[in-house]
Amino acid sequence: MMRRWFPKVRETEAEKEDRTIVWLSNRGQVTLPASIRKALDLASGDAFEVHLEDGRVVLEPVEVIATERYTNERIKEFLTASEMGVEELAESRRKWELS
Numbered sequence: 001m002m003r004r005w006f007p008k009v010r011e012t013e014a015e016k017e018d019r020t021i022v023w024l025s026n027r028g029q030v031t032l033p034a035s036i037r038k039a040l041d042l043a044s045g046d047a048f049e050v051h052l053e054d055g056r057v058v059l060e061p062v063e064v065i066a067t068e069r070y071t072n073e074r075i076k077e078f079l080t081a082s083e084m085g086v087e088e089l090a091e092s093r094r095k096w097e098l099s
């Protein structure tokens with residue numbers, strides 16, 4: 001998973017006073033207040049890494065990069081397509097002065 005780094009947002013004194021209590025639903029969900037979502041430019045569908053830090057729950061925004069898992073058959077196709085014929089290999093070696 002590749003992480004996208006977001007700038008640190010420092011709380012102003014006004015923001016420290018504007019704290020909101022949220023509840024954990026019976027499904028384990030918490031709704032982030034709109035003011036926090038707006039301050040961090042978060043949108044529906046954004047992904048987070050969740051971990052504990054000094055007894056606190058920390059959510060860090062991350063960017064998830066989709067990857068494809070290949071079957072053994074597909075890997076064989078890639079290997080076959082990438083193989084060079086004898087003439088092509090000789091030409092490449094001449095071009096790169098390897099022989």
